[in-house]
Every structure is written in structure tokens, then in C-alpha cells.
Amino acid sequence: MSNVLFDKGREGILDRTIDMTGDIRVMLVKSAYVFNAAHEDLADITSGNDNGRSAALGSKTYTGGVFDAADTSLTALAAAASNALVYFQHTGTDATARLIAYVDTPSAGLPFTPSVGQTVNITHDNGANKIFKL
Numbered sequence: 110m111s112n113v114l115f116d117k118g119r120e121g122i123l124d125r126t127i128d129m130t131g132d133i134r135v136m137l138v139k140s141a142y143v144f145n146a147a148h149e150d151l152a153d154i155t156s157g158n159d160n161g162r163s164a165a166l167g168s169k170t171y172t173g174g175v176f177d178a179a180d181t182s183l184t185a186l187a188a189a190a191s192n193a194l195v196y197f198q199h200t201g202t203d204a205t206a207r208l209i210a211y212v213d214t215p216s217a218g219l220p221f222t223p224s225v226g227q228t229v230n231i232t233h234d235n236g237a238n239k240i241f242k243l
Contacts, residue, residue: 111214114241117149118209121198122243127207129176132165132199135231137183140190140220144211151203154195161185161229165199170239177239180232185223192220194231196240210241 114122121127136151142158151159166178185191193213200206213219214234223229233240 112210112212112238112241113144113146114210114243115148115208116146118196118207119243121207122209127198127209129171130169133169133178133209134163134165134197134199135181135183136160136162136195136197137185137191137223137229138193138195138211139187140192142193144193144213148208150208151195151197151206153208156203160187160189160191160223163231174243175237175239176241176243177233180230182228182230185225185227185229188222188225190220190222194219212240 118127122129137160139158139160142154148154161183163181163183166181168179170177193211195208196210198207198209
């Protein structure tokens with residue numbers, strides 16, 4: 110797999126049910142998770158694959174259809190192999206938190222195994238497509 114948008118994430122951006130100017134966050138995903146483009150919300154990934162979540166992303170930009178934000182961090186929940194970052198619209202409830210993008214490139218420092226409680230710094234790609242490009 111490579112960096113990709115979830116189908117419902119793409120749909121939500123286009124029909125504006127996902128507000129990219131709102132509370133967008135990132136979750137570190139354990140390697141046990143198998144990407145499925147049809148997954149719609151965090152409940153589809155299940156809490157067993159969650160290895161930490163960030164606070165709301167800051168300094169978001171949308172220039173030329175390219176989404177970017179300030180680098181962020183999260184605290185790892187488990188000493189478990191983790192191979193992807195999932196970007197989502199935070200709603201406070203996993204069943205309604207819409208999935209947006211799946212990032213698993215080695216340039217993002219993935220895969221790796223953090224320690225329990227480790228602060229994981231997330232440096233977004235600084236290339237032309239940043240976090241993702243529509």
C-alpha cells in the first residue's frame with residue numbers, strides 16, 4: 110500500500126461533510142491493521158489497532174489542492190509494531206470520526222515500534238504533495 114485517501118474521505122471532502130478547516134487529527138496505526146479503502150470511520154479500524162492519537166492539527170493549508178499542517182506528536186499506547194498514520198476528522202466518537210487519508214511511506218519514519226508512553230513526533234512530508242493532494 111502507499112499513501113492514499115479513503116473512498117469515504119474523498120467523498121466527504123467533495124460533498125463538504127468533512128470540514129478540512131475543522132478538527133483534523135492523526136492516529137498511529139499498528140501493523141496488524143489491513144488497509145481497506147471502503148473503511149469510513151475510526152470504528153472500522155477498531156481500538157485494537159490504535160497506537161495513539163494527536164491533538165488537532167494546526168496551521169493547516171490547502172494551496173492548489175494540497176493539504177498540509179504543522180508537524181505534531183502523539184503518545185504511543187503500546188510497544189507494538191506500527192506501520193501507518195491515519196488522518197481523520199475528530200468528532201469525539203469513533204463511530205462518526207470520518208477517515209480521510211492513510212500514510213505508510215518510509216519517508217514518514219514507518220514502520221517502527223515505539224515504546225509504551227513514547228512521544229512520537231510526526232513530521233509531515235515536505236515534498237510537493239505534503240500530507241496529500243486531491
